[in-house]
Amino acid sequence: MNLVEFKNVSRIYKTGDHELKALDNVNLTLKKGKFVVILGPSGAGKSTLLNMLGGLDSPTSGKIFINQKDISTLSNNELADYRAKTVGFVFQFYNLIPTLTVHENVSLVKDIAPYALSATKMIEEVGLIDHLKNFPAELSGGEQQRVSIARALAKNPEILLCDEPTGALDSKTGVLVLKLLLKMAKSYNKTIVIVTHNQNIAKMADVVVKVKNGKIISNEDQQNPALVDDIDW
């Protein structure tokens, strides 16, 4: 069964008289439990695709089905519930709440996600059990991204959406974060979608979707994805 299905999805941004087609009649299906990488240069439309998938934005035309449910027509509140239950986000710039501690940043999802996992356990799994009471500003970039992963997974979502998760990190830390993402996704059996312009990350994926000028130019399964350690970063 398809987890994700995009049917003729377009997204047009209007500024004054200008129209920008960020997505142009996109059709895409993704299966459950896969590690998907959406690859493309800046401005290709890959983040727009991810935002549609995450319920942060709605299509100008076309339909998006998640578990066969159309999310393109949901109201604001229904979209908020969808984000709370179905997807977890990991951003390039972590987006932690600076006034909350590590533990609080992760456990805040308990208020909204019905099947939330233990925040402490998640933090322990990302290796930050000693930093429970620290504020984000007291952590390194890599550590902050690990908190962000813990927060995304604590909601126990079906899909983990990552927008350039290693974009703000040095390559060594980036590798560690990727390893962690893969490990966590495997052990919790999550579908993971990463948006990046980094070709190396694509080598690890089960599915690589290439995007250019708002269109999908290829959607290929990789039979033998590379291991993180085998890739020359």
Add this chain to the structure above:
Amino acid sequence: MMFKKLIRTMGLYKAQFISMIIMISLGIGMFVGFNMEWKSIEINTEKFFSDTGFADYRIINQNGYSAESLNKIKNLKNVTDAGRYISVNAEVKEKSGDSLALTVTENKKISSFLVTSGEKYNEKSENGIWISDKYANANNIKIGDALTLNYKNTEFKCIVKGLAKSGEHLICVRDESQLMPDYNTYGFAYISPAFYKKTIGFEYYPQINVISDLSKKDFTKEAQKALNNTDLVLSKNETVSYSQANGEATEGKTMGTILPTLFLLIAVLTMATTMHRLVAKEKTQIGTLKALGFKNRRILVHYSSYAFSIGLLGTAFGIALGYGVAYLIMNPNGMMGTYLDMPEWKLYMPWFCFIILPVIIAALTLIGFLSVKTMLKGTAADALRPYTPKKMKPMLIEKTKFFHKLSFGTRWNLRDIMRHKSRTAMSLIGILGCTVIMLGSLGMRDTMNAFLDMYYNQALKYESRIYLSEEATNEDIENLTKKYNGDWSGSVSCQIEDKTYSLDIYNVKHNLVLFPDNSTNMTKLTDNGAYVCNRIFNDYNLKIGDTFKISPYGTNKTYTLKVAEVIRSVSENIVITKGYADSIKVDYTPDSIYTTVKKDNIKSDNAIKNIQSKQKIIDSFKTFTDLMDTMIYLLVFGAIILGVVVLYNLGVISYTERYREMATLKVVGFRDKKIANLLTGQNMWVTLIGVILGIPLGCLLLQYLLTSLAGEYEMKLVLNAHSFIITALLTFGVSLLVSLMVSRKNKKIDMVEALKFAE
């Protein structure tokens, strides 16, 4: 190009720009308005007094003064001019119950009047009367109408020759027990000395009015020496018109100092917070300008001119608002017009406003200047880095178990409060200001109403007050008192040091006149001493049991009185019982009888000069309470605007600062309403603290106002439960309204945009 940027920056931060202008306008409007009010009263009344020859001194002797006595006074050194004068309350035959202060001045340069329409004043007219234009208008009396005035059974048959305004009757009231003029039933009228003499057949003037720049002490000494008598001398400060008009100006000065200062202080503080935030948001742009090669000076001028524009526009609107506020109070048909009767109502601004207003603009510009200066420190690269708020450190409270039991929202808000202390402090000050002004205003109303209620409903239990004529014999008085089951009183003007007070002797058998003490109880008068009003008690540092000396005018005698109790009074007086008066042997004649019989049921009698019903006085102070209510509503409205503007401005700043956090919460899956509740929750907590702190501060402000006005009123602070409730409800209402206004913006949060960039 930089000018274009300036205009666009204003557009970009229009909420802050407009709210700061409103704040400054409000502060300056209140400041200018209240200060213009008292200054305009001062100048207009001063001019009116001078135009109508308001007398500096009045020498009074009921036996009357001869032309010879007048000359003795005129010949005194430092006396510019003098004239004989009489003013008595005469009944208007055509209008039952009405009376006019029938006035004759021998010297038309002293204690005279201005003709507003009709014939010029003619000293030789033998039937002409010039009456108060306000009384004439209220009673539909026209020039040329015939009017008959009756004073002590003497009828003055007059023809209205003209309408007039008089300085001596600026505040036209029957006596001190009447708070407000009531032109429907009372006014003044002038007739010529010739008409007066022709009607009564001789010259009788119990008063000489004098223009002199001598001090009261010197003048009294000189006058008494010249006349060889200790006649009563009253300075203009002891007349209702002069002292009450001055009192209004003093009241205006007090109000003009405290409230506008509060408004202005909040405005300046809000400006400082907002400018700092605004410049912080512009930091990268400042860095870009610097990197492009713009000199610091140009950047400073650019942002300072933003602050300057706010100051200039705020001041301009503020002055306009000030004129509006001043006009609302000070216009012939407005609030003060029901109290003061004068021809000119020009508005004047005190000189210091011309200095303070530019200083305020300069201070606001300086705030802008200093905010940018901190952002310009270091290299262009430093300036290019976005502004980073202080790092979050754990608070003390976090070490407690209690803290961890709090909900996520509470913890989030508590930390936000700690992280943005100045913003929170400003919100708190805004709420405090709102609470304090509201409670102070409503409390002023409660206090005044309680005082009036206590005085006129609980202390004065009679229905009618019968004024006895000078001819009334002891037998007449006894008979009338018996007939109407009345209590009686008499008054003696006397001096303590060089000031004049009234010594009131009461014979209270039926409890128709009672005297409130400093709590709300009624003092039972005893024969053991004198009951002294608060003002005299405080002015002479008296204590209960102390003795003090008084000397009645027209005698060379001095009496020593013992203070039995302090009472609250509308006039400055000393009350003693008949028994105590007899024991110290003071001479007096009863002049009033108080009775529960209605005015209409009291038969006319030669011993009765006039009858006043209490209801008439109560009706007249309705105008006074209406006037006060308008002031109170104006202030409460001002407080609400202040609250809304400060909180909205800070709310928008807070919203901008927490935009990214809210976007994150939205992405995670929080609904808009839940986020709005979190923000509203924080405001409600700050409001609660503000109200809790504001209530005692409001009481303190009220106490301060009452102390400042103690020279005029002897009131006890009263705050009704509903004033507390209204204050709290309105303040919470304001806070809730603003929270809703700000949190409506949540829906517009662009999650994608907000989370794209590094913090």
